[in-house]
Amino acid sequence: MKRVHSDIIQFRGSHYDFGFIQGERLKDSILLPNRRKQRNSSSKSLLINEQQATEMLQSFAPKIWEEITGLADSLEWDLHDAIREFGGYYLEYVRSGCSIFTGSDFMVRNYDSAPQGYEGRFALYQPTDGGYATIGPTMQITGRTDGLNEKGLAMGYNFINRRNSEDGFICNMIGRLILENCASIEEAIDLLKDIPHRRSFSYVLLDRTGKSVVVEASPRSVVVRESSVSTNHFELLTEENRYQTDDSRRREETMLAYQNMADAYSAFRLLNDSDQGVFSKKYTTASGTLHTASYFPHSLEVGFAIGPDRLPLMFDFGRWLQGERLYAKRINGKIDTHLPFVHMAEM
Template sequence: MGHSKTFGAIEVGDGGDGRWGDYARSRWPELSWWLDPERRTPEHAARGRALFAEHMPELVGVRERLAAQLDRPDGDSFLTFANMRTSFAGCTQIGGAGRLLRNYDFAPERCEGTIVHSRFLRPVIGTQEAGWGLLDGMNDAGLAVSLTFGGRFVHGPGFAVPLVLRYLLETCATADEAVGRLRTIPISTAQNLTLADPRGAVTVYAGPDIAPTEAPEACAANHQEEPVPEGQERFSRTRERLERVRAVGADVAAMLRPPLYMTAYDEGLGTLYTADYRPAEGRVAYHWPGERWEQSFERFTTGSRTVELGTAG
């Protein structure tokens, strides 16, 4: 069965002129799915605000500005990303000096599919998730960051990782600075982050039960220091994908072919897009088989495109 998905591109400025609010309200049923139904309580909301103020004080004013536009009792709790459902995706990524290339693998109906250009604290372009989090992105300082699931089904207190990417890109200029900041932020699930700037790249293993640990190379699939169980490997092919991306390097054509290009969409593990970030140049190109969409700080184009998925070469 074939799959298609519509991706959009929007500009939201500093979040104060109503564009972000119009978008978020129109997508609220989809976005609010991420709020854990067991954490829709005043107590959880208060703990989320306190955690946010402790670890991301620079973004408190932005979050409050956005929450006011949602005009919903649980909107502010949602935007703290401290009360989110757990979610486990696929993905493969590799970084180098001035380059970050990634495949994002997930269920099509659960991916927001929005490329956003914002200026909350500084110019940022990225693939948005859950309203203002990011699956990957870059800032005007030449820093790019992306995430993959770390393969371990653990959960603890902390933030859903898309907000952590937003925070790093809003407040950091280099990969070293971002790694240092990452060591201070609790993350609720096991995640691999690859960070790239003009000087180099690094992958960091993170999770609620481990200290952030630098990987041997600036690339990742869906495991960390230890292999995943055999059944999980058969389904996700994480070691096979990591070996492949190590062998071919940052190669868009290889990302659009198996084993890096995944087609298990009905099981929630199909490749939804390939993003090729050139953060030092301020541009990113999104790729699908037979389709390409470039965005940049110099020329950001709003609109939408519907693409066919699962037609790997």
């Protein structure tokens, strides 16, 4: 078992200042040098059209653009490199797993992917220049893999397919935009229908109404269905699915069997316990469970665990929003893999 951690980042202030302070912290981190090595060794370069990406960011994510500018200034990078690294537009994304289970007042989510891409950052951010406060794990610094905002909107996503991609934003940036700009499921659906999608993903949304929906989004179409369970296949846009969906359907059936009787804690145990059939150890195929998170729209609490068979570390996001500082610095866990984590070991 390998010891793994996520650093907890807290900030209140403007997006530019948030980007700048993150850049200051990243200067001494091995995360960005490792990412550079991964990019150089990849057969698929992360090329972008800088003008197009800039226009899309300034149109759909003007505040994130300011955060990227702050990162660039702090790191002393040119904007092209900063957009490519942090912009979440027109980038490659490795395939992943993921399972999501919702009740009327909770969302539990397994994030399944490759250790080499997990950056180990958990952010609480309260902007002072527009946008809702958010809490959740980061991806590519500016993006979010899942999370909760101050209005009680919870979000997680599931990978579907890399085939037939088009120019557009990738999942983690879309997740950030949902959390920072949407107060309800309806607003999030409108954003998902408006924004260009790079890949096919399902976005699971839960708000304080107790309603849970799965938004099936591809570069070609966006449709909505109500459901309490989501894995890695579409139910409506079936033409977008991968050829192999057996494991996705198996995890879905396991969770569906519990949908009418699970409370938040038992749902967390269903996804986090290694003997329940949902937690995945397939790290070599980029689909092993890295964290299990639980989000509570009404109480604004969050539970988070790295690795299997663990009790979640609980965060009271509501109290943090009122000005109370969180004193924890890291979330610790253990994962059974020999593969390196990009934020912990030189690659």
